[in-house]
């Protein structure tokens with residue numbers, strides 16, 4: 001093996017490479033020019049991987065507007081599985097991944113909510129109750145695996161669990177762990193809505209892969225935050241809805257995200273599109289709040305372009321031939337507020353329309 005090959009191998013080894021191997025916007029940022037035909041001929045800007053909102057509800061919103069607003073991918077985190085699967089299958093953009101139905105305790109959230117679509121909730125009895133009932137061996141795994149398998153058959157990439165202690169019953173720890181085990185057995189991650197005192201801790205103890213909202217009800221103690229980060233849990237931000245609805249909750253959520261990110265936690269950009277009045281597309285308020293939580297420019301890009309729940313493929317970050325194009329010169333990376341506002345102007349462009357500038 002030649003010395004050149006050895007050097008090249010060392011340069012691509014993440015552990016051996018220098019810390020700042022890439023630019024301030026991450027490894028995939030490229031200065032590009034739009035080709036001379038098209039709507040914006042010759043415009044110079046930055047190409048980034050496609051932007052993804054990791055928390056939306058397609059049944060409650062207008063996905064065409066989201067595409068016009070710069071989103072190339074979305075993750076639907078709860079709806080009628082047949083309806084969501086049909087929407088996903090019929091669209092080119094945004095590229096859709098989805099959870100299917102909400103799994104919840106009998107009588108639990110979001111059943112009965114006025115916004116909750118028909119057929120969007122699956123109630124699962126406690127495995128602890130089933131274990132003490134007669135015919136325990138038949139009843140115990142049945143309801144959990146049936147609910148997980150149903151979402152899998154509809155094409156789900158993730159299982160959504162609701163733990164909302166503020167409005168109704170929630171799963172106990174054994175039932176949550178049984179759901180996580182059943183989902184992991186078919187290689188699906190579990191994403192949890194954790195609301196109310198102790199619910200984030202329950203989700204973390206139960207092995208949830210993702211919290212669908214950065215915790216906003218209570219300040220998590222440092223030990224719990226570190227445990228979530230070191231377990232590899234990811235948090236979907238949804239800070240703009242807190243900023244919109246409750247300044248105190250927003251401050252709590254931003255503080256939790258700051259410490260989670262500081263502990264190495266994986267932060268995913270998401271807004272809960274479909275949940276009331278929100279920017280249709282890339283949301284400047286969400287990015288500004290993430291900047292307040294201490295995310296650097298490259299962290300903001302990473303949160304927007306993380307392919308979760310798909311597995312990252314660093315050599316091919318493009319979805320279906322489209323990329324994000326952010327027009328104009330990028331602001332100084334140290335001015336994260338300006339970077340956040342600039343990123344929110346990103347739009348979807350076919351990669352064939354871009355050439356090196």
Ligand SMILES: [Zn+2]
Nearest residue numbers: 055057077272
């Ligand atoms: Zn939601």
